Amino acid sequence: MQSHAPALPRPAPAVLERAVAALRERLGDRVSTAPGILAQHGKDPSYHALAPPDAVVFVRSTEEVAAVVAICAAHRVPMIAFGAGTSLEGHITALAGGVCIDLSEMNQILRVCAEDFDVTVQAGVTREQLDRRLRPHGLFFPIDPGANATLGGMASTRASGTNAVRYGTMRDSVLALEVVLASGEVIRTGTRARKSSAGYDLTRLFVGAEGTLGIITQLGLRVHGVPEHVSAAVCAFADLGGAVRAVIETIQWGVPVARIELLDEVQVEAINRYAKLDLAPLPTLFFEVHGSERSVAEHTEALARIAAEHGGQGMRWAHEASERARLWKARHDAYPAALALDPTRQGFTTDVCVPISRLADCILETRQDLVQSGLTGPIVGHVGDGNFHVILLVNPEDPDELARAGQVHERMVRRALAMEGTCTGEHGIGCGKLDYLAAEHGAAVGVMRSIKQALDPHGLMNPGKMLPPGPP
């Protein structure tokens, strides 16, 4: 059964009042309690219920974040870091009230080092902003969740996207972090070296911690050279099984695709409408290959052969940059396109990831279950990683429909775990997947709790997320 956000104790009004007064003393009118602002900061683009914070602060420097955290800590008021608000598991909802720390004005790109293929950015820089800045240097940043998220937020959810099959996820892309701890102390993890064996890997600990251990204020990131040659292609398949088997074979043959994305026919129709494309309404793969002209030619041949063997109905290559951009824009808009299928409903996304050899079983069994449920749910996925989503369309006001969606999700997670996969490949736990953390990790959740207790003893950093309620 889908978990609902648990009721959490909130700070007393008098305490909040004193905390807000102290924040105003430090930040002046960059502290807001206007209902509209609070509401904007208490809801993500998914079905999770609005849970506004008691105040929003707009910070402009690490020192300000540290000061805000120290004030909140002194008053025992919860804190929630906020970037672009595009996460999907209720990460930014203020389940225990408290102060939302909006980092979107910390949007300076502090250094681009083309020689070392790395950059230093403030946490509020968005991925599209970074990419625009990198382009003249012949560089790009590969991690691309659909939305134009902030890099601090992407690190906090351990985001990935379409390029992960070749370039890895935020786990692999973050070299170093600056983090404000629950005490207000500022630390730096990592250096600009490519690798290190010096001490515990705190960088990887804060990446994916969903703001529950500290607030990321600055990041060192690896970037990549724009490939000499890029080709993208679209290929429709007679059936979903054929499309997935083509993916499996591509990966197992070691064809070094940069992207390999699946959209089922429901999702194809959704993006046809939303992005005004005219793709055949069939299960479809989007491919992209990076390399030299020769190697790209070699790999595209291999892909065409594999696709044809699995019922691929002619591959359409997009050689022009503008054509490719249109294609990938449509792919990145899969989520809003799915939502647009039914404006009366909201998105309930699932996000399992399994070993590639189990992907066909996992997707086909999920689809069968989905059909039986009677719910609408386009399937879309970063299938080269074994990761896919069903975007269930639900009316959060309809308890029966929400329950059915929860049951489809529950079965999907159990299926993925039985196949030695994970309940979430890239979205995170937030408050939406709390039920599955222990199902996936068992006794290791105790270690997570110990770490949380050690670094945030008063439980003030994004409470109610990541770790289900339980004994400390």
Added chain:
Amino acid sequence: MQSHAPALPRPAPAVLERAVAALRERLGDRVSTAPGILAQHGKDPSYHALAPPDAVVFVRSTEEVAAVVAICAAHRVPMIAFGAGTSLEGHITALAGGVCIDLSEMNQILRVCAEDFDVTVQAGVTREQLDRRLRPHGLFFPIDPGANATLGGMASTRASGTNAVRYGTMRDSVLALEVVLASGEVIRTGTRARKSSAGYDLTRLFVGAEGTLGIITQLGLRVHGVPEHVSAAVCAFADLGGAVRAVIETIQWGVPVARIELLDEVQVEAINRYAKLDLAPLPTLFFEVHGSERSVAEHTEALARIAAEHGGQGMRWAHEASERARLWKARHDAYPAALALDPTRQGFTTDVCVPISRLADCILETRQDLVQSGLTGPIVGHVGDGNFHVILLVNPEDPDELARAGQVHERMVRRALAMEGTCTGEHGIGCGKLDYLAAEHGAAVGVMRSIKQALDPHGLMNPGKMLPPGPP
């Protein structure tokens, strides 16, 4: 000044006696207190002084490790995990006495899944054993520190080696772990999915923790398809600066080398003698390129051009597998070859890693300092990552010489940190680099201490390693 292992409190003899009796009850004659066995388990191949444990246990299963840990925990006796004993920073020395847990008999390869490019192994499996098992499947495991280390040990030091520039380090290769915690409880981190956003990244926390947070008993590892085509080459350079600048240009041009290794003329002479090669006694690069026949040809052309531009004196290609094997065997034997230069001395290795743009400065300044010190110290490195070693030859009985080596090391680390690098790229902190953890990480060491305190409250897991003595 080089740190010496601090004197640590040891368990009382009566306590040890009771603990050993309890261990004997569980493991029978697989508990040894024979002086020869203790000595073998208390010294690594470096200059670090012998510090034998009070007992060695030879475990055969996770259940046995858990039982041993529970017994040691109950008696408050320190525990040190031991694989092949090939680490270089005193990691396995029993500075506070206690029980050495030898995992070398836990050497089962539990699963090879060619379809998913992953394996499951017990912690005592060595990298060469794994590679032999993978070969018939057309697979290989890329992480190759010089020695034939165990995979549990390699995970614990976050090892890398010659292939890291293309395939990453143990950080990137470990999918999942089974770990026995300080309490004796067994947890599993990670799944077989390629990526996950579910919870804190405990896998990366235990990778590189040097056995100070728990004992790794089992690992899920990514493996790779043997490339269709491989070419290796050797190229001598007129001077060290030219060789390093060729490396920098190779990386900055994005030539996808699988390996790019530097040996200075001292190291070349050492391996000529040790491996009976006849390389020109000049600074030398070893290269390897992986891919299709066409792409390998393309990249070797690029490498030849870059080398020639920087004073490379003709590149010698090794196309035959046996010739390549001989070359890489010689490279892997760099450490024993260096030691063989002077049998009266022992190895004091350094291991800095800097951003690639600073590599020439770092190596050339280090070399100048080395010449002034009057010490012998071949330079060898995984230069594609910005990582290199000076293998200082020291007489540990000569305090003056040891002090001079310590000073060279100290200056080298300060230089690397000033260049935004790390004090250790792949060897770890152990007890040899304790002085530099805080220099590199500053206040973040406090977070490391909190985690250590949370997971090992009695300080029994490999005491005296990783974290310098200090307030909890």
